[in-house]
Amino acid sequence: MKESSTGTKNAQKDKRKSARFKEILQIFVSYNVLGNLSKQEHPEKVREALEMLGPTFIKIGQMLSVRTDILTPAFIEELKKLQDNVKTDDFASVKAVIEAETGLALTDIFTTFEEQPFASASMGQTHKATLPDGRLVAVKVQHPGIKEEIMLDLSLFEKVLPLIKYIPEASVVDPKEIFREVKSSLADELDSLKEAANGKEFYEKNNGWQIVRSPIIYEEYSTSKVLVMEFMSGESIKQFVKGEKNKESKELEEHQKMKKFFGDTLVKNFVKQVFDDGFFHADPHPGNILVQLLAPSDESLKEKVQTKKHHQEKRVGATDIVFDYAKEQELPPYRLVFLDFGMMGRLDADMIHKLTAIMDSLYGNNVKAIGQAILRLCKQSGPVDEEAFFEQLTPLLEDNYGVSIGEINLQTLFFQIIAICHKNNLQVPQEVTMLVKAVATFEGMIRELDPSISLVEIATPFAKKYFTEKIDWSFELKRAGLDLLYSAKAAPKIPSRTLDVLDDFAKGKTKINFELKKQNELLDRVEGMINRLVIGLILAALIIGSSMLVEFNQRVTSNFVSILGIIGYGIALFAILFLAIDILRKRKKK
Template identity: 40%
Template sequence: MAKTQTAPKKRGQNTKRVQEIISVIRRYDVLRNLGAQKNPQAVRTAFETLGPTFIKIGQMLSTRPDIVSPAYVHELSKLQDNVKADDFAVIQKIIETEFNQPLTELFDDFEPTPIASASMGQVHRTKLKNGLQVAVKIQHPGITDTVSRDLAILSRLVRAINWLPNNQVTQVVEPKEIFAQFKTALEKELDSRQEAENNAHFYRLNHQVGIFEVPRVYPEYCTAKIVTTEYKAGESLKRYLKKIENKAVDAKRRYIATALVNNFMKQVFEDGFFHADPHPGNILLNETAADFSEFGNAAKPQALNKTQKLPNYRLVYLDFGMMGTIDKTLVQNLADVVIAVNSKNADQIGQGLLNICKVVGPLDKNKFFEALSEFIGPYYNSGLGAIDLEAMGTQIISLCKQNNLQMNPAVSLLMKAFGALEGIVLQLDPDISMLEVARPFTRRYIVKNVNFRNEFEDRLLDAYQLSKDLPKIGSQLRATLELIARGRLRVGIDLNHRDQVLDRIEAMVNKVVAGLILAALIVGSSMLVQQQDQHTWIARLGIMGYIVAAAIIVIILASSLWQRFSRRHKKK
C-alpha cells in the first residue's frame, strides 16, 4: 500500500518540476537565446533560478568555448553555487547513516557551522580520533534524486533545440551528444568516491612538488556522499589578489606566477591529468611554517625550505570535482601545437589543430589554412609577451567552428582552465608571458620525447633517396616534353569545393528530369482528358494526372523556398 501511495506522489512532484522548468525556460527564452547565442545574462539567471542541476550544467558550458560564444563563457563563469547550508542535525544524520556509526565515534570537535556551502554539498571542519584536523564534505540531502529527476526531464527537452530557427549551436555540435557528456560528468560528480579518487591521484602527482601541496584524502572516511581530506589552512588566492591589487610587483608575486605556469604545464604534458577549475578560490596561499603535528611529540624534522631552498609559503590546490584527462596521443598533438605557436608556423599550427579536432561537416582544407595564415599573421611581428592567449584561443575555436571543426572536449576544458590560470598569473605579474615561461618546458619536452638518433637516420635516408632521384629528373623532364609534343599529356585538376559543385550539378539534373517528367505527365493527361466521352475512366485518369502534377509542382516550390530560406539564415 505504501508503494502505491509513493508512486503517485513522485509523479506529482515530477509534473510540478516539469512545469517549473518549462515556466522558467519560457520566461527567460532559454532555448531560443542558447540557439542564437544571445542574452547570456538571461540564461545565467534562469540557471540560477532552476537550482543545482542547471547551475552545474551552466558551469560545464562555461568550460566549452567550442560550444558557446565567448560572451556565454564569460557570463556562465559567474554562476554562483553558494546555497543555504543544511541544519547540523540533517548533516549528522547523513554521516551516521553512511558510516552506520554515531558521529562521536568517528570524529572529535565536529564544528556544526560549515566553512563552505556549494550547490552539491557543504564542508565542515573536525578532527579524527588521532587529533588530525580534517575537512569533511557532505552532499546535500536529496541532491541525487533532484539531479537525476532534472536530467530525465532535460533529456526530453534537449531535443527541441534542433528545431529552433537561427540556431548557431547545432551547426557544429549535436545537442544530444553534448547533453550525454554533461549527464555522464554530473552522474560521476554525484558519487563522491570519484572526487576522492581524483584527490588521491592528484596528491601522488603534485604534493610537495616545489611549493605545491595537496590535501591528503582518507579513503576509510569516504563514501558515495562524503569526502574526508586533510584540513589545509591558508588564504585563498582570490583574497590575496584583492589585497595586492594596487601594490608593486615583487619577487614573491613573480615566483608564484612562474610556479603556477610551470606546474600546470607539468600537469598537462607530463601527468596527463590536470586541475580543470584552477580559479583563485580553489588555490590557497599558506604563509605559515610547516606543520609537523602528525608526528606527535617526536623531535621536529628539519624544515623543508632549508633543505630544498624553497620560500616560506606554499600553494595548496583544493576541490577535485572537475579534473581533465588527456592521453599520450593527444598530449603529443598538443605539444606539436605549442611548438608551432612558439615557432609561429601557420601550417604546423593548422595541421596540429586538425589532429585535435573532429570534422563535423564539409571541410575545405585550403580555405582553412588560408584563413589561419591570415589570422596568425599579426602575431608574427609581436613578441610572445604581447600575445593574449585566452583571446587567441577563442579566435582559433571560432575559426574551427566556421570550418566545421569541433574541438576535442578535453582540449576545450584545457583551454578554459588555461584561461582561468592566465587570469591569475596576469594579476600577479602583468608583465609575465606564459609562452615565455612555457618555452623552456617545450625545449625539455622535445629533448625528452624526440629520438634524435632516429630523426638523424631518417634525414640521412631522405638525403640518400634524393641523391638517387636527382639523376632521374632529366629523363623525366624529357619524357614529359615528348608527351606534350605528341599531344598525349594528361592534366589532373583538383577542384576546390568539388563535393559542393557535384551536389549542385546533381540537383540541377534532378530538377531537369523532374521537369521533363512533369511535362510528359501534363501532356499525357491533356490527351486523355480530350476524349469525346468525358465520363470514361480514361478521362478520369487524365484528371488524376493533373492533380498529381499540381501536387508535385507545389512540393518542388516549397522545397526551393525552404532551401533559399535556410541559405539566407546561414549567411546571417
C-alpha cells in the same frame, strides 16, 4: 495498510515529478532556452532561466561558463554571473549522512567536529574536524538528497531535449552533446571516492613542487558522499591579490614581487601537469587555490629550490678550468595550495606528443606547421579543405603570436580556433576540450598576477624536454637514413625524368588535371538556376495559353474554356508568388 502507504508515496513522487517537469518545460519555452543556446543568442535570458530553475541548472550553467570551446565570449561572461544560493544543512542532517555512509558513530570517527561549516557550495558543505591522533581535517559532506535531486532534474531535462528538432537553424552548438558531457561531469562530482582518488594522485605528483602544496586525502575515512582530507588554512588567491590596496610602498613592492612569483610558479606547474604528468587540474579557478602564509617556526621555511645550472669556463695560466654549478634559492614564506579535485583531465602519450608539436610550432612561429599539427590533433567529421583551413587560421595566429597574457584574450582566441575547426569539419578531442577549458579558466587569475607572462615561452621548454626524453632516437635515425638512401638513389634519375616531361610538352601529350573546389555546391546552384529557368518558361507558356483560352469565342464551349484560362492564370500567379517568397527568404538568410 503498508501497500497503501507505499502507493501513496509513489503517487506523491509521481505528482512532484510531473509538476517539476511542467515547470522546466514552461520556463524553457518562455525563455526559449534551447533556441537561444543553440543559436547562441540572448545569453541573459538563458541565465535568468537557469537561476529560476534552481541548484541543478545553476550548476549546469556554472559548468558551461568555462566552456570557451562551444560558447561565445558573450555567453561565457553572462553565465559567470550565476552564483550558488545554497542554504547550509543543520548539524543533525550532516551527522546522519556521515553515520549512514560510514556505519559508525560520529564520535567514533572524530574527536572534535565543528557544527558550523566553513564553506558551502551547491553539492555539499565542508566542516573542520579532528581525527583521534590529533590531525586536523576538512570533512566535505554532500547535501542530503542532492544526488537524487540532480539525477531527477537531469532525467527531466533529457525529456525536454527532443524539442531541439523543432528549432530552425539550430546548428551553432548541439545541446544534446552538451547535455551528455555535463551529465558525465556531474556524475563524477557526485562521487566523492572518485574525487578522493584524483586528490591522492595529484598529491603524489605535485605536493612539494616548489611552493605548490596539496592536501593529504584520507581514503580510509572517505565514502561516496563523504570526503576527508587534510585541513589547509589560507586565503583564496583572489583575496591575496586584493590585499595590496592597503599596503605601504615597501610592502606593496614585496606584494607585487610575490604576485609575479606566484604567476610564474602556477604557469610552470600547470605546464608540468600537462606535459610531464598528463594529469591536470581542470578547474583551476581562484577559489580552488589558497595562499598559505607559513609561521616563523614552520620547518618547511628551510626548504630550498634549485635554479637552473650555469656553465662557466676560466683560464688560469695555461690551464682551462671548466665547471658547472647550480644555484639554490630559499623559498618565500608562502605556499600555494590546490583544492577540489572533482574535475581532472588526462592526456595519453600520443596526445601529449601532438600537443608538443603544436607548442614547438608556436614557438617557431611556423603557421604551416601549427596548422598541420592541429589537423593531426583533430578528428575529421567530414570532407576537409586544407587550403581554406589554412587561409582562415593564418591571419588569426599571426595577429596573436608572441603576445603576453595581458594583451590577449585566450577565451576569444580558443573560441575562434575551435570555430575554424568546426567550420572545416574538424572535431576537437574531448580531453583537449577539457584542457582548453582549464587554460581559459586559468587565464583570468594569471592576468591579475602577472599580465606579462607568455604561456608559449614557458610551455615550450617543457614541450621540448618531453620531446627529447620520449622520442625513440634509434628509430628516427634509421628512418632518416632510409629516406636519405632513397633520395640518393632517385637523384641520378632527375635529369632523364625532366627530359621526358619536356619531350611530352613538345609533342602535345601533356594533360592538365585541375580540381574545382566545392564542385557539388556549384553544380547544385547551376541545377537550381536551370530549374528556375525551366519553370519560368513553363509559366510564360501557361500565361500565354491561358490568355488564348480566355479569348476563345465559340458559343458552346466559350464559358468552359474561359474558366480553364482563369484557372491557368491562378496557377501561374500562385507559382510566381511562391518563387518570389522563396527568393526573398534565401536572400535574407544570406
